[in-house]
Amino acid sequence: MQKEKDVSDLLAFFKEQPSPGFSPRASRPRSSVPVAYVERYSVQFPLARPSSENMQAICLHGNRRPRYPASYFPASGYGVNKREADAVNTLEAWFGNCCRSNQTEEVTLCCATQAWEKSVSHFCKVGSSIKAPYFHCCKISGSERLSCFDNSAKNPSYNPTEEEPVQPVPPKAKFSFDPQSCPGAAMIPHNIRGKSRQKEAKTPTTSLEVNLTFPPAPPIHSNIESICRNQRLRPLYNIKCLAGLGYDLVARQAKTTNRLEKAFKRCCKNKQNALPCAQKSWEEQMKKFCVGSKGKPIDFPCCDVEALPLCFRNISTDPEYTKTVLTESLSLDNLCDTHKVIMKKFPVGFSLKSVVNKCCHQSATERSTCVPQALKEEFEAICSSRKAARPSMRRCCRDSSEQCFNEIIMEAITKATGFSLQRKKRCPVS
Incomplete structure (x- = not known):
């Protein structure tokens, strides 16, 4: 019986072959896929299993890892690479949802793990349904398959590899997180990115939806115009309505937003000095937000990171300050x-x-x-x-x-x- 060949094996074979020299008038070689094409359309696949060691990097550097829009590939061919690219795009989008859903670190990891396992299963299932050449890990079943994907990852630490932020690609499959499968992890309200370690922090007594854009991104040259132009169209928040509900962190975020917007209003009156004034105000308010009642950092992403502005910008849902009541x-x-x-x-x-x-x-x-x-x-x-x-x-x-x-x-x-x-x-x- 003839052994099944993987397309990646053929591409590797072509890459190893010496490229015949030819003059401008000579005809192109007929037998191999050009090496430049193999390198140009490569995909960083598969992605590693989320863990406590790489979870912070998954969320922090999500927009500095590759995405592969349809325009990345030629109109025809490269079916295997395109399927791998779709898997990466989809999983990174699912990771983004897990990181934005404000919950404890344990539940965020559980969400990312569920997304990763579903991505592996979906990738192999799609490959078998279209009778495409199998990725070698898909030939294994059970936990060994998951370990194979994890061990084959090219960037297991999820470090940033792109110099500029990349544009997200909408996922081609849906993912619904099941928090009930996370033993010992209690969900906290939507749109809260952390849970305070302070003793006075309470679990919310009601299941209300949080409507609060937080954290605010640091002011930079590209967004200072929007900060000032849209300043009167961004909401301020009433804190009294939270009394007794256990939403201590939400109140903390709302107070920080109110104080920062008040500072932005003052800075924007002086157009020539608006940016440095806004940057100083942002730094003061975010440092104040991160420090708890006993002088210790609260349990919130970026509060224990040295590169504070970059970290907060990466997790902000509105880094350019374009969300206003007019976009609702x-x-x-x-x-x-x-x-x-x-x-x-x-x-x-x-x-x-x-x-x-x-x-x-x-x-x-x-x-x-x-x-x-x-x-x-x-x-x-x-x-x-x-x-x-x-x-x-x-x-x-x-x-x-x-x-x-x-x-x-x-x-x-x-x-x-x-x-x-x-x-x-x-x-x-x-």
């Missing part, structure tokens, strides 16, 4: 929450009272249907009326465009939401 998911339903501000500050040319009276007393589900229908009736009434209307409204009526009308309403909702945000602090849990 708003809909026509938000008219019920903003109609008073719209009528007073951003009028749209007609009264919203009829829409509010008709829809805003209903439940959220009913409201999502009622508001668009009520606005449609208002649009038809405006266009059929002989009363003078705003030029923007006349344009929508002339084009018989209900979408044009709704865009005017949405613009007013967005402005009113941003205006309300400046006046009212939001609770960091909901």
Whole structure:
């Protein structure tokens, strides 16, 4: 029987063959894959098993390890390399989800391990379903297969290998973490990246969702403009709503955010000195955040790392400060929450009272249907009326465009939401 050959063995064979010299007029060799192509489209596969030794590097250097978008490969060929690249892209995306899901270090490791094991299983399963040449570890089963993948890893420590941050590639498969399979590990609320070692820290008594962007990235040349431009559109937080709920770390993060935003506001008034002022303020507030009541670092990623700014930038979910209320998911339903501000500050040319009276007393589900229908009736009434209307409204009526009308309403909702945000602090849990 003929022994099954792996494509990687053939590529290795071609790479070992001497490259025949030829002049510019000579024909290209027909028999081998060019060595340059083999090297150019190589993939750092497989990835090592997550462990307590490499878990911090997995999260810290996630954006400094390779990704392989579709444009990396030629349109045809290199099927084996493409499958390996998909496996790396998918697992790195899953790792990112585990690192961003704020929980204890033990649970983060458990999440990453589950992701890695599923990635191995998925890779081998896909290979067998398309009858592709098997990766040698896939020929083994059970724990030996996992050990084979782990031992074959080219970067077991997950050290950074890229000079510049890479763009993430969306995963091609879904991963759902099961925290119940982590013995002795208790989950803590969503969006909390650590758990304080302070004795007064309590386990939350309620399972509320945390809506707080933390940690803030350090100010640098590329984001200082956004820091100042969007400063009035980023939320401040009410701490009193957390009293007695056990969300001590959330309160600590919210206080730090409030103090830092206040400092940013002061720095941005002096445009020439905005960056150094913001950098100094950020350093002061983050050092204050990291030090517990007894002068010891709290258990939070980057608080015990010497390269503090780089570490916090790598784990920040908004390093360029582009997330504002304007990027939140708003809909026509938000008219019920903003109609008073719209009528007073951003009028749209007609009264919203009829829409509010008709829809805003209903439940959220009913409201999502009622508001668009009520606005449609208002649009038809405006266009059929002989009363003078705003030029923007006349344009929508002339084009018989209900979408044009709704865009005017949405613009007013967005402005009113941003205006309300400046006046009212939001609770960091909901």
